[in-house]
Amino acid sequence: MKKVTTLGQFIIERQADFQYAKGELSRLLRDIGIAAKIVNREVNKAGLVDILGEHGTVNSHGEKVKKLDVYANEQFISALGAGGETCAIASEENDELVPVTTDVSRNAKYLVCVDPLDGSSNIDVNVSIGTIFSIYRRANLDGALSEKDFLQNGTAQVASGYIIYGSSTMLVYTTGKGVNGFTLDPSIGEFCLSHPDMKCPGTGKIYSINEGNYVHFPEGVKQYIKYCQEEDESTKRPYSSRYIGSLVADFHRNLLKGGIFIYPSTAKSPKGKLRLLYECNPLAFIIEQAGGKASDGKKRILDIVPTALHQRTPLFIGSVEMVTKAEELMRAYSEQTV
Numbered sequence: 001m002k003k004v005t006t007l008g009q010f011i012i013e014r015q016a017d018f019q020y021a022k023g024e025l026s027r028l029l030r031d032i033g034i035a036a037k038i039v040n041r042e043v044n045k046a047g048l049v050d051i052l053g054e055h056g057t058v059n060s061h062g063e064k065v066k067k068l069d070v071y072a073n074e075q076f077i078s079a080l081g082a083g084g085e086t087c088a089i090a091s092e093e094n095d096e097l098v099p100v101t102t103d104v105s106r107n108a109k110y111l112v113c114v115d116p117l118d119g120s121s122n123i124d125v126n127v128s129i130g131t132i133f134s135i136y137r138r139a140n141l142d143g144a145l146s147e148k149d150f151l152q153n154g155t156a157q158v159a160s161g162y163i164i165y166g167s168s169t170m171l172v173y174t175t176g177k178g179v180n181g182f183t184l185d186p187s188i189g190e191f192c193l194s195h196p197d198m199k200c201p202g203t204g205k206i207y208s209i210n211e212g213n214y215v216h217f218p219e220g221v222k223q224y225i226k227y228c229q230e231e232d233e234s235t236k237r238p239y240s241s242r243y244i245g246s247l248v249a250d251f252h253r254n255l256l257k258g259g260i261f262i263y264p265s266t267a268k269s270p271k272g273k274l275r276l277l278y279e280c281n282p283l284a285f286i287i288e289q290a291g292g293k294a295s296d297g298k299k300r301i302l303d304i305v306p307t308a309l310h311q312r313t314p315l316f317i318g319s320v321e322m323v324t325k326a327e328e329l330m331r332a333y334s335e336q337t338v
């Protein structure tokens with residue numbers, strides 16, 4: 001019988017990698033895994049909501065049906081609070097930071113940034129969606145907790161990862177010692193190691209960008225799209241355009257197959273659309289650990305000094321050779337206006 005390594009077993013086996021106290025990360029990732037299983041259960045029946053009742057109404061069991069992203073947010077906040085390792089949460093769903101005030105969390109040292117259900121608008125059309133998380137340790141354990149505790153560079157992340165609720169549900173994470181992927185086995189209710197030591201191919205044939213915004217793209221992005229579409233056998237161009245409007249799904253495919261995802265500045269989002277703390281930083285940590293690259297078109301994402309919980313940034317992320325090429329064109333055409 002093939003050896004099955006559950007997420008819990010793997011974390012314990014790899015505790016030596018963790019630079020802080022042994023049990024802390026295990027419990028933190030366990031808490032995230034628990035919330036992910038609960039959210040997965042609800043996401044999987046989302047299509048039935050119309051039968052069980054519209055969002056915001058009462059279903060056939062008399063339970064109030066919540067919008068799934070609100071539900072997911074509540075599950076992650078509740079699981080992290082019950083776990084006792086988290087002192088505060090920055091969530092896409094909450095304007096302000098969410099202090100964790102449960103008794104068990106009195107001495108907690110960790111901060112969690114989370115996008116509880118990214119791409120939730122895709123649920124109604126059965127497209128894969130995801131949760132993205134990023135874990136920091138409080139730099140200053142004295143003094144009152146404040147937003148400033150969260151404004152650490154991405155290089156200070158203790159761990160980061162995502163859950164993709166797709167044809168199967170996977171949890172992918174890093175603690176700075178490589179990237180490992182776990183697939184949920186519903187028959188035993190465990191995330192099992194399925195993708196050990198994940199690596200992003202140095203190059204690829206997929207580019208992911210919403211070309212509907214083309215007219216507002218920086219000239220360097222327009223030139224990169226043109227480069228992707230040119231015929232050139234030696235570099236296997238033209239590449240294929242793949243964009244499903246769900247960041248975790250587009251990222252996960254490009255991580256496995258090689259490719260580049262770009263969400264640049266646009267007229268509607270002059271600083272980009274995606275959020276630094278709970279979308280770009282965690283995925284940048286993952287991609288670098290898998291041998292890929294992530295920048296805002298010019299600067300390494302992990303080196304950006306955050307100034308606000310929900311700040312946005314342009315994002316160029318994926319295979320190192322593809323991101324480097326896009327950055328070259330951004331530099332070459334940086335003076336040209338849109």
Ligand code: P6P
Pocket residue numbers: 118119120121210245246247248273
């Ligand atoms: P657009 C979903 O709303 C999301 O935040 C990401 O998951 C996705 O990559 C992006 O926005 C899609 O944005 O403007 O192309 O629809």
